[in-house]
Structure formats: structure tokens, C-alpha cells
Amino acid sequence: MKPLIGRDTQLCMSLSARPGNFGSRFHNRLYELTGLDFVYKSFTTTDLPGAVGGIRALGIRGCAISMPFKEAVIALLDGMAPSAAAIDSVNTIVNDDGVLTGHNTDYGAVVDLVADLDRSTSFMLRGSGGMAKAVAAALRDGGFADGTIVARNEQAGRALADLYGYRWLPEPEGSAAMLINVTPLGMTGSDAGMLPFPADAIAACDIAFDVVQYPPATPFLRAAAEAGKRRITGTEVATLQALQQFVLYTGVTPSEAQVADAAAFARANS
Structure with missing residues (x-):
């Protein structure tokens, strides 16, 4: 007690x-x-x-x-x-x-969440802020070498990609085995209904990873669920x-x- x-x-x-x-x-x-x-x-x-x-x-x-x-x-x-x-x-x-x-337990949480994945898994990460840095660092330190950072802000996106040895793109192109959203897209407000990646990229991926905590089921995660993809959620990261x-x-x-x-x-x- x-x-x-x-x-x-x-x-x-x-x-x-x-x-x-x-x-x-x-x-x-x-x-x-x-x-x-x-x-x-x-x-x-x-x-x-x-x-x-x-x-x-x-x-x-x-x-x-x-x-x-x-x-x-x-x-x-x-x-x-x-x-x-x-x-x-x-x-x-x-x-x-x-x-x-x-x-930084954000970093530690991501390390744990991707621990069982094949290190050859390619990923596309959308975002360039502090949480994106934690995710990118955890993936780099975990041995994930095939990665792309997607960020409209070229300076921030290139800096993050260069820091960890990844590619940079201003917008999503193609797909990757793991798609990771580290932006507000899908949260409540004006971004609530938006997908961070095109529907065909989601259909082609194996894993959808969304760090957004609210709502627990973002449009990205719902689309991934409908396509039968493995999902890693913002609630898991927060917990x-x-x-x-x-x-x-x-x-x-x-x-x-x-x-x-x-x-x-x-x-x-x-």
C-alpha cells in the first residue's frame, strides 16, 4: 500500500x-x-x-x-x-x-522497440526535430544503415541525414520496409486527417511506426492496419x-x- x-x-x-x-x-x-x-x-x-x-x-x-x-x-x-x-x-x-x-529515454525506448528487427531493414523517417534525432540515432546505433530522412526543411533535414549517415529527401519517394512518422501529421487539429506517407508507400511497407501519441490510432496506423502491416505506436514509445x-x-x-x-x-x- x-x-x-x-x-x-x-x-x-x-x-x-x-x-x-x-x-x-x-x-x-x-x-x-x-x-x-x-x-x-x-x-x-x-x-x-x-x-x-x-x-x-x-x-x-x-x-x-x-x-x-x-x-x-x-x-x-x-x-x-x-x-x-x-x-x-x-x-x-x-x-x-x-x-x-x-x-534520454526516448532514445532508449526506440532501441527497445526495434531490437527484434532485421538490421538490413530499410527505413524512411519523416521529420527533423528533436524526436526525429532520437529515433535516427537509435536506428544508427542499432545497426540500421539503409535509411532516408524526409524533411521539407532542407537545412534541418540534410543536417540530420548527414549526422547519422543517411540520405535526405524533401518529400517521400518510393517506399521502404519501415515507414516512421516523427511529425505532427495525424494529430488532432488541422493535421488530424493527414497521412505522412502516400497510400501506395504504406501498402508496400512491412512496418508502420508512428510516434504520435494522440490519437492512439492515427490515420497512418489505421491505414497500416487495414493493409495488414506490423505497427509500432506512439503509445508504446510513451509507455x-x-x-x-x-x-x-x-x-x-x-x-x-x-x-x-x-x-x-x-x-x-x-
Whole structure:
């Protein structure tokens, strides 16, 4: 049974421009299931140095970092774990007695999700932002050599492709065994009904990978399902990266059943 919040309760938090509920619900549900004396709360800020100083000064155990702070926060930390140093991007801070270390569990989540794939699998990745960098780095480090970065912004797209040894295209051409969407296409709003890849490319692929978390079934994933393709979802990415954060903060590895419970709870209440 989880203890009541008191003076010994350890606080974890998140910082983002637009806080969501998934992380808070997921972590707090796991604290409840594992009986840990922790609590998790989401925040936003216009004073990143002040917020990071507060993490250090108040002994906050861990902090998730979302856009637009993933790169700006690096200068405020004491060190970088290999997962963050590999891509110069931080999505997790761990506080060990005032020493703040940056990690990137987005990178770790992608490494886990593609671990069973044949390394000769070709891929086409659409996007050039921070999450695209994490995905591209995880694939490069995992031995996936045959890749194309698709980005309308030539400077950003070429830079990402050159950094990891891939090709660049301004728009999708042809197909690949794995299609990866790391853009807002398919999310709610004006992009809600859009596909990141042409329908014939989806029909020709083997695997559809969409990092978009909401909605859980994007138009891209629905089209892939109708075509009988294997799918890797944004919910899987969000769950795995949050689980890795949980383990970094607490030192406890929950059971698969507990993780499934927390993920379902977070999705239902986000």
C-alpha cells in the first residue's frame, strides 16, 4: 500500500511548454501499485534556469523534460548519460544528492522497440526535430544503415541525414520496409486527417511506426492496419520511455502487469 504523502515523500516532476496528463497518471499509478512513497506532478515554466535550480535545491528526485527545453537544459546540468550525449538532447533529469545528470529515454525506448528487427531493414523517417534525432540515432546505433530522412526543411533535414549517415529527401519517394512518422501529421487539429506517407508507400511497407501519441490510432496506423502491416505506436514509445524514467528515479522495476495497468490507466484518464 502506498504511504500517505508526508515529509519523506519524494517528488518527481516534468517540465514542458504544454503539460499533458499521461506522464503524471502513469507514474502516480505505478507508485500506487508498487507502494512507493513518491508523487509526480507536471509543470510548465518561462524560467528554465530557475526551475532546474529548484530541482537541485529542493531535492526533487527526477524531472521529465519535453519541448522546447530538451537542448536548452543541457548547459544547466552536471553531466550527460550516454543516451543523451549521443544526440545532445535530454528528456530526463536524475538528481543524485544535488548532482543533475541528463538522460534520454526516448532514445532508449526506440532501441527497445526495434531490437527484434532485421538490421538490413530499410527505413524512411519523416521529420527533423528533436524526436526525429532520437529515433535516427537509435536506428544508427542499432545497426540500421539503409535509411532516408524526409524533411521539407532542407537545412534541418540534410543536417540530420548527414549526422547519422543517411540520405535526405524533401518529400517521400518510393517506399521502404519501415515507414516512421516523427511529425505532427495525424494529430488532432488541422493535421488530424493527414497521412505522412502516400497510400501506395504504406501498402508496400512491412512496418508502420508512428510516434504520435494522440490519437492512439492515427490515420497512418489505421491505414497500416487495414493493409495488414506490423505497427509500432506512439503509445508504446510513451509507455517505454516513461517506464525507463520510473526505473531511473526509483530503482524499482515494476512487473509487466503493473506497467500494463499503469499505461491503460494513463490512456483512459489523459
